[in-house]
Amino acid sequence: MHSPVLFLIALVIFTLPGAHGGKVLVFPLDGSHWVNMRVLIEEIHLRGHSVSVVRASDSWYIKEMSPYYTSITIDATGGQHKEFVSLLVSRLLRIQREGASVWTRYSIDMELKDGFSQIHKNICEMVIQMFEDQRLMQSLRNAKYDLVLADPGAGGGAVLAHYLGLPLIFNARWTLHGEAHMAIAPSPPSYVPYPVAELTDNMNFPHRVRNMFFYILRPLLYKSTVSSHYTALCQRYFGPEVDYFQLFQAADIWLMRVDFVFEFPRPTMPNVVYMGGFQCKPAKPLPEDLEEFVQSSGEHGIIIMSLGTLFSELPHDLADEIAAAFAQLSQKVIWRHAGDKPATLGNNTRLVTWMPQNDLLGHPKIRAFVAHGGTNGVYEAIYHGVPIVGLPLIFDQPDNLNRMTVKGAAKIVDIVTLDRNIFLQALQEVIYEPSYRLNMQRLSRLHRDQPMKPLDRALFWIEFVMRHKGAAHLRTESYKMPWYVYHSVDVIGVLLAAMLFILLMILFVIRYLCCRVWVCCKRKVKHE
Structure with a gap:
């Protein structure tokens, strides 16, 4: 008599996770960035979703075994193993202690350029190894993930999401091109200080000159560090028409690890979700x-x-x-x-x-x-x-x-x-x-003093993307525009040309009228 009841209970238990649980593929960045990503992963798991994490075999912080996720370990060098990072940090600290000067700043930037170039080269090689493993890629397709959650400090997540045709969510403060806002949101240099410039939103003229200096030169430094690696990767698998940085700008949701208690007021975008302090929680008793x-x-x-x-x-x-x-x-x-x-x-x-x-x-x-x-x-x-x-x-x-x-x-x-x-x-x-x-x-x-906790806000938008297969309605298409279209240079050029044409026409008419008046006056003088 109890068999039908037990059968129904078992049916409910085994079907609910399948009905409500999603699948998330994570492409993280090692080190301190993993500390942030792990908080999200644990909460995603507690919400009933399954998580798979791509990791290199020499990962420093990302453990292969975890109750919160399944590892996809790639037998490759991720470029962020402990020895490499520790040596890089030691060199940077030694250079900085030599004294504050332009040469010190330049030396640090060049050291960072070389170090990060090697890291991104290794990441690209790991992604290539994944793409060339047909069995692995077929298993990723068969898993039918709902989205890719990635750290834009590395380019592998965006490339993987595009390859699999999945929605992309970023856990972001920095991208491989600098601060994340700079990739998608208008950032007027008159009052939006460039991060690392150590300025505020209240700048005098010398400050604005310094800010413009950073706006021009820092992106060039970032691009020279990573562009060759990711451009070659995208051309190899997607063709020359796919720009690697546009893959970043096409992300559905940017979970931004700041809020405006810390960040200076600035323009933002509809698909930017602020979750600054999401890892914070009330204190527990000490040992x-x-x-x-x-x-x-x-x-x-x-x-x-x-x-x-x-x-x-x-x-x-x-x-x-x-x-x-x-x-x-x-x-x-x-x-x-x-x-x-x-x-x-x-x-x-x-x-x-x-x-x-x-x-x-x-x-x-x-x-x-x-x-x-x-x-x-x-x-x-x-x-x-x-x-x-x-x-x-x-x-x-x-x-x-x-x-x-x-x-x-x-x-x-x-x-x-x-x-x-x-x-x-x-x-x-x-x-x-x-x-x-x-x-x-x-x-x-x-x-x-917020209407909901930052971590709950982040999880809402992750599940939102799962439910709706993306969030394209929140994403601007401006990243597809050439720079001269984005800044309306072509429109300004046409308007200036039209104004110049009108001005020339007015001058021509004035000259014509003056000439006619002069001829008439000359004839009148001769007649008299």
Whole structure:
């Protein structure tokens, strides 16, 4: 008698996931970018969708085994393995410490150009290996994915989505051509500062000259770094009529990892979804030993220091100066540090190889956050209202911290001139000057006051693309226009030509009339 009921229950259980669950193919970028992508993947999985992740066999952060996704491991060099990235970062840090100058800036750019060129070359070779594996590509087609979720910091995701004919969603802050807004949204250089220029939206004339300089030269640098690799890849499989950068601009949805508490007001587009701080969440209780150390700080509180995934090990002399400054504070310090123990380390400082950063930032005893200025750390500090002492190193870090400094929530220390006295003075200013904490808490209130959580917003649009097989109605077709059509140069040229023609006609008529009058006057004089 119960058999029909059990059969119906089983039928419901086994058919619901198929009816509501989608399939997402992910082409991520390794390193700190994977930290962001993993948050999305875990939430997509919890919503009942299945996820497959393309990874190179030498991936640094992207593990082959996970309860949240199925790996598609390509036996290739992804170009972002730990040794390569660590060596690149070490060279960049050494160059930067030589002193602030035009030559230093040029040397860093050339080092980045060579390093990133190699990374993108390896990514293209991995994609070629995928495309040449007919069994793999047939399995991807048979899987009937609903969309490709990719990081536009690498070009492989856009190329793969085009090859499979799937909708494309980007988890973006940067593309391989620079900041993501620059690829799709109008960006007037008069008030939209170019990222890495370390400017604001309120620029005087010299600032606007500097901004224009970056607008012209930086895209040329990015293009010279990646263009040859992706152009050759697209021509090989799609023909010369397909431009690799147009594949980026054709993405259905851009999940942008910023919001306007951090970003300066600027034009945007309908298919840009802002999810800045989507990885942030309320603090959880600390491990017992860590909580005991935090409580031992008494009324003075704690400071935490973390320089992200790439800079946990600093040069010995720099680490010694930082440790000496910490030793003079009344606060307890938790420092994420790798390598040898600094010779000047004080009894108030605890070195760890890993820390629950979000939980420490949300602890009532936190007083300041010493950070390198990565986007993840900045947003966690904003979310929890913790002021920042910034040690910007490379990439977008100086610009990120400059934005927080302008808003009165951070103090930047130049790593070139850093010593224990300068660093101690910066720490004490941020800890004891109330404006830093008050400004950051104001930003925190603004950031949290949203109609829905950033992560829920991101998941809504991912599922929206699944339901509707894309979001073409939100995507402008302007990327298909030649530059002279986009900027109306042809229209302006025609209008100027018409105005010139009218002006010449007027001049011709005036001259003709003047000549007629002169002839008539001359005849009249002769007649008299």
